[in-house]
Every structure is written in C-alpha cells, then in structure tokens.
Amino acid sequence: MELLLAAVIGLSVYGAIHGIRMYRADAKLPSDLAIALEVGATRTTAVGSVIDRLGMRWAPTVLRLMGPKLVDKKRRQIDMAGNPGGLTIDRYGARRAVYGFLGVLGAIVMIARGQVFLAMFMAAFGLVWVEVGIWSAVRVRKADIERTLPDFLDVLAVVVSAGLGFRQALGRVAEKYEGPWSDELRITLRQMDMGVSRRKAFEELRRRNDSDQVAMFVTALQQGEELGAPIVDTLIAIANDMRRTDAQNARRKAAKAIPKATLAVTTFLLPGTLILLMVGFFYGSNIDFSILGG
Numbered sequence: 001m002e003l004l005l006a007a008v009i010g011l012s013v014y015g016a017i018h019g020i021r022m023y024r025a026d027a028k029l030p031s032d033l034a035i036a037l038e039v040g041a042t043r044t045t046a047v048g049s050v051i052d053r054l055g056m057r058w059a060p061t062v063l064r065l066m067g068p069k070l071v072d073k074k075r076r077q078i079d080m081a082g083n084p085g086g087l088t089i090d091r092y093g094a095r096r097a098v099y100g101f102l103g104v105l106g107a108i109v110m111i112a113r114g115q116v117f118l119a120m121f122m123a124a125f126g127l128v129w130v131e132v133g134i135w136s137a138v139r140v141r142k143a144d145i146e147r148t149l150p151d152f153l154d155v156l157a158v159v160v161s162a163g164l165g166f167r168q169a170l171g172r173v174a175e176k177y178e179g180p181w182s183d184e185l186r187i188t189l190r191q192m193d194m195g196v197s198r199r200k201a202f203e204e205l206r207r208r209n210d211s212d213q214v215a216m217f218v219t220a221l222q223q224g225e226e227l228g229a230p231i232v233d234t235l236i237a238i239a240n241d242m243r244r245t246d247a248q249n250a251r252r253k254a255a256k257a258i259p260k261a262t263l264a265v266t267t268f269l270l271p272g273t274l275i276l277l278m279v280g281f282f283y284g285s286n287i288d289f290s291i292l293g294g
Helices: 002-025 031-038 046-066 068-081 089-112 116-161 166-176 180-193 198-208 212-227 231-284 289-293
Strands: none
Touching: 046 068, 046 089, 068 089, 068 116, 068 198, 089 116, 116 166, 116 180, 116 212, 116 231, 166 180, 180 198, 198 212, 212 231
C-alpha cells in the first residue's frame, strides 16, 4: 500500500511538472484568459501563481459547468472580497479545477488505504477550500470598511465645509486613507472620470459591498442630493447614525455573549473545578481507598 501511495504521489508530481511545461510550450489560451492570468500577478503568492497556471486550461470548463447565474454570483462575491491575491473569476475557475482534482485524488488514495474519514476530509477540501478564502476575505473587508467609514465621513464633512466640491473632497480624502474603503472610493472616482454618472457609480459601490453601512451611506447621499439638503449636514448625520448602529450592534453582541459564557462556565469550568477540589480533598485527607475493596 505504501508503494501504491508513493507511486500516486510521484505521478501527481510528474503530471504537475509536465503540465507546466505544456502550458509554457504549446498551450494556446484565449486572450481574455491570458490577460486574467497576469492580472494581479504581483499580488498573488508563488504557490497561487503555479496553481493558476496549472488550472487555467480547465477554467472555461469549470465556469461553463457552473452556469451563468452561479458565475455572476461568484463574481460578485469576489468583488466583495476585494479580489484577494489578484483573484478573478477565471483564476477562481482554475483554482477550483486544481483543488478539485487534488481532493478527488486524495480521497481515492485514502479510500484505498481504508481511511474513510480522511477521504471525506480530502473531498471536502477540494470542494470548499477556495470558498473558505473568499468568505474569510469578505468578512475581513466588510469589518474594515464599517470601522473606517464613520471617521472618513467626519473628515469628508470637514473638507467639504472648507470650500471644496464634493468630487474634489472625495478624491482628496481618499488619497489620505489606506485599505479597502479607499480602494472602493478610487474605483468609484475612476468610474466617474470615465463618464459614469455619480448616481450610477455609487450604485456600483453599493453592489460591490455587502454592508449595511455602505448601503446607508449611498442611500442617504442620493436622498440628500434629490432633496437638496446640504451635503455637510448629510455626511454628519450619516456618521452619527453609523456610530449609533455600531453601539447597538456591540450591545447586541454582548447580550448574546453572556449566555454563551454562562453555558461554558456551568458546563466545563464548574464541574472541572469541583472535581479538582474533591480529588484534592481526598488526597489531603490521606484516606485509604483499599478498604473499600474489602
């Protein structure tokens, strides 16, 4: 069995090396996939780049099997994640192909060795590993944006009240910030520079971010523009509403944490403490337990 496992691993390594050579020598990729392969090349890791090159040939097949609706949904999730590591929808298809192959191969090897649990683990790895990275990036990015947004709005209100127009103030403040919210604003400003209306650009901003605070910001901004409300007052009101919402969410999380902490204490800590006290009591009393056995 060990020889079979070594042979499978050896064939996998040989296939990977051979696949890289074929890609570099003979593979003819469509122009859009070739461009997608190089987009974000400086942002991804060396391992990620190798995986992309191995799986890019099968990316169109994976995306075709997913169907247009699921591809659009996954593209939106990648946008909400901020394209981590230069991830595009084509790179996603390539990684799904490679990790799926590795998961199936590992599951077959584990089944051959009689390890069903590890086989199920390898199959799950092939199915969800790429998804885990996207979900994690979405959560981190959303938390970072919601933490940055109220302070950003305060600074923006100050700059606008100093006399700059909203478009110029937005660009000036975005230059001073770093992180996902600054990246989103730069994308929005670039769209406006290319001729997209401000309303449409901010609608795209809302679509790219699954955040209630971003939706609140865009909605209040558009309503203030329609009603003719002063932009400074609108920005300050939005920032105050966001801080109020954050405080309510913090209180709600604290209220949910108290029962969980109580359950953990009563289930694990209290019984464990009582057991330690009883064991210490008996050992300290020098009781001879041999008499209990007759």
